[in-house]
Amino acid sequence: MPDKAVRIARAAADQRPRRPVLLAIAGDSAAGKTTLTRGLVQALGPERCVAVCVDDYHRFDRLERRGKPFTALHPDCNHVEIMEQHLQLLATGQPILKPVYDHSTGQLARPELVEPNDFIIVEGLLPLVSKLSRACFEVAVFLNPPEDIRRGWKVARDTAKRGYTAEQVHAELDRREAESAAHIRPQQHHADIVVRFAPIPVRDDPPGTPLSAELMLRPTIRHPDLNAVLVPTNHRAIHLKLERDPDGRPCDTLHVHGYVPNEEARTVQKAIWSTLDQPGEPPPCLGQITPTRRSEPMAITQLLLLYHLLNAST
Amino acid sequence: MPDKAVRIARAAADQRPRRPVLLAIAGDSAAGKTTLTRGLVQALGPERCVAVCVDDYHRFDRLERRGKPFTALHPDCNHVEIMEQHLQLLATGQPILKPVYDHSTGQLARPELVEPNDFIIVEGLLPLVSKLSRACFEVAVFLNPPEDIRRGWKVARDTAKRGYTAEQVHAELDRREAESAAHIRPQQHHADIVVRFAPIPVRDDPPGTPLSAELMLRPTIRHPDLNAVLVPTNHRAIHLKLERDPDGRPCDTLHVHGYVPNEEARTVQKAIWSTLDQPGEPPPCLGQITPTRRSEPMAITQLLLLYHLLNAST
Numbered sequence: 001m002p003d004k005a006v007r008i009a010r011a012a013a014d015q016r017p018r019r020p021v022l023l024a025i026a027g028d029s030a031a032g033k034t035t036l037t038r039g040l041v042q043a044l045g046p047e048r049c050v051a052v053c054v055d056d057y058h059r060f061d062r063l064e065r066r067g068k069p070f071t072a073l074h075p076d077c078n079h080v081e082i083m084e085q086h087l088q089l090l091a092t093g094q095p096i097l098k099p100v101y102d103h104s105t106g107q108l109a110r111p112e113l114v115e116p117n118d119f120i121i122v123e124g125l126l127p128l129v130s131k132l133s134r135a136c137f138e139v140a141v142f143l144n145p146p147e148d149i150r151r152g153w154k155v156a157r158d159t160a161k162r163g164y165t166a167e168q169v170h171a172e173l174d175r176r177e178a179e180s181a182a183h184i185r186p187q188q189h190h191a192d193i194v195v196r197f198a199p200i201p202v203r204d205d206p207p208g209t210p211l212s213a214e215l216m217l218r219p220t221i222r223h224p225d226l227n228a229v230l231v232p233t234n235h236r237a238i239h240l241k242l243e244r245d246p247d248g249r250p251c252d253t254l255h256v257h258g259y260v261p262n263e264e265a266r267t268v269q270k271a272i273w274s275t276l277d278q279p280g281e282p283p284p285c286l287g288q289i290t291p292t293r294r295s296e297p298m299a300i301t302q303l304l305l306l307y308h309l310l311n312a313s314t
Numbered sequence: 315m316p317d318k319a320v321r322i323a324r325a326a327a328d329q330r331p332r333r334p335v336l337l338a339i340a341g342d343s344a345a346g347k348t349t350l351t352r353g354l355v356q357a358l359g360p361e362r363c364v365a366v367c368v369d370d371y372h373r374f375d376r377l378e379r380r381g382k383p384f385t386a387l388h389p390d391c392n393h394v395e396i397m398e399q400h401l402q403l404l405a406t407g408q409p410i411l412k413p414v415y416d417h418s419t420g421q422l423a424r425p426e427l428v429e430p431n432d433f434i435i436v437e438g439l440l441p442l443v444s445k446l447s448r449a450c451f452e453v454a455v456f457l458n459p460p461e462d463i464r465r466g467w468k469v470a471r472d473t474a475k476r477g478y479t480a481e482q483v484h485a486e487l488d489r490r491e492a493e494s495a496a497h498i499r500p501q502q503h504h505a506d507i508v509v510r511f512a513p514i515p516v517r518d519d520p521p522g523t524p525l526s527a528e529l530m531l532r533p534t535i536r537h538p539d540l541n542a543v544l545v546p547t548n549h550r551a552i553h554l555k556l557e558r559d560p561d562g563r564p565c566d567t568l569h570v571h572g573y574v575p576n577e578e579a580r581t582v583q584k585a586i587w588s589t590l591d592q593p594g595e596p597p598p599c600l601g602q603i604t605p606t607r608r609s610e611p612m613a614i615t616q617l618l619l620l621y622h623l624l625n626a627s628t
Contacts, residue, residue, distance in 0.1 A: 108425075110421075
């Protein structure tokens with residue numbers, strides 16, 4: 001009789017799973033993870049792409065958390081080991097029975113089956129928290145908006161959709177600050193791409209101008225040759241700069257200004273798209289913030305992520 | 315950058331899990347799985363042994379099942395692939411977030427963390443249903459009581475604890491019969507030990523006499539040398555016979571009659587216990603059916619399983 005581990009491995013190998021591409025989108029609460037994710041799922045199509053929120057791995061429900069010395073941001077407040085395990089399973093083509101946290105009731109509910117797909121976008125507070133979780137991703141993104149912008153987004157969302165008052169949201173943000181600093185923000189050091197949506201301080205853009213995007217592109221993965229894309233034409237509102245990241249390591253920083261003219265944005269998008277072996281035009285759903293609001297900086301950010309997803313799958 | 319699968323395996327290996335021993339106790343509804351399991355968990359102690367019920371892997375709740383062309387016994391009515399995955403994880407020393415089916419409400423509830431222990435007893439309707447699930451067990455048991463006995467047990471339990479009437483239970487048993495025959499009973503062909511608790515037909519034992527046990531011991535695992543245990547003394551109520559199983563393969567059959575004198579049973583139990591490198595006496599909790607009812611055939615059955623668990627762990 002062969003060794004048990006061998007028997008298990010043999011029996012498992014019979015099922016020949018496919019290997020999906022995994023993208024992490026990490027960031028603090030209300031940093032814009034869901035908006036970024038939505039456009040990517042739509043661009044790839046739900047038949048090829050599934051999104052998983054790892055905030056469903058909360059260990060305690062809202063009531064149980066009241067007695068605890070930490071907030072939902074703390075790794076001890078989450079089944080991190082199970083999250084790592086499920087990421088490994090997805091990364092090796094296995095389905096998972098994912099826990100479900102219901103934000104509207106604050107309760108843990110019946111789990112749901114997630115079948116691995118060609119592309120899996122994993123968004124949440126802690127997807128990059130450990131060496132093992134990070135090992136599961138082809139591409140890791142961290143969303144890093146200025147705190148005042150994020151506070152505004154969080155108040156708007158949690159009062160509209162999760163039944164809180166603005167005062168409650170501000171109090172909760174204050175309570176969470178130490179854990180944001182200790183556990184959420186350090187994940188940006190492990191990101192291949194750090195994205196910051198923000199207004200340009202020195203300009204006085206009219207209301208309604210989309211936020212600009214600043215993308216720190218670390219050479220931990222191979223980005224499209226943006227010099228080739230950007231240099232030949234004289235771009236006004238899209239720039240690439242060779243810099244150092246806050247850790248002193250070399251990186252590129254791509255700036256896409258909110259006021260970028262539509263035509264300039266489209267030229268750059270088409271140039272990035274043309275480096276991929278894909279038919280047609282860049283998907284038109286990219287950049288959609290709401291059904292009626294569009295942002296070219298968001299579109300270019302999503303297109304860059306789409307580039308990495310499609311490139312990693314070949 | 316090393317290949318992703320290698321990175322994941324490396325990161326996972328850092329956690330060096332221990333390898334628990336897994337025992338399957340398969341059988342139809344109300345076949346006595348929980349009673350058998352309870353004594354084993356108690357004998358080993360909850361600090362070393364955990365029991366998992368794989369009927370928690372129901373895919374649909376009671377309400378959803380009403381519209382389905384199958385009962386809860388059918389593999390399609392269960393997350394069999396996830397059950398296999400969780401068995402693999404437990405068998406390789408990983409924790410799982412196990413789904414929970416609440417029998418009292420018929421609903422799927424919040425999942426619970428199961429940490430692997432030295433010994434894991436997996437009981438339920440379908441633990442031996444597939445090649446992959448079977449590969450996870452050191453020892454596989456199938457409980458096979460006569461149908462009239464099992465019906466009596468199921469009526470007693472489901473009317474007392476699950477809020478059904480006797481008529482409802484009988485109707486449900488009739489509805490399930492075809493799936494029992496197709497999916498549950500065939501698992502006995504994969505069991506190392508098939509256990510049948512039943513009265514002895516030709517005898518007229520007084521009421522209250524425990525049921526006899528007939529244990530088919532297949533040579534797929536190495537059983538204790540019961541010839542050495544049984545032959546030297548002249549046993550009246552415990553016999554070992556060389557036979558063929560229903561598939562025509564050689565096996566031993568151990569009969570332990572319900573009327574076995576206490577002293578004879580203890581002699582055999584001590585002899586089996588002495589073949590293990592364990593201190594003291596066989597655990598006194600073995601054989602307990604209820605707090606006030608004891609069965610020597612059950613005690614010897616549990617002791618034999620304890621033998622296999624302890625033996626496999628060394």
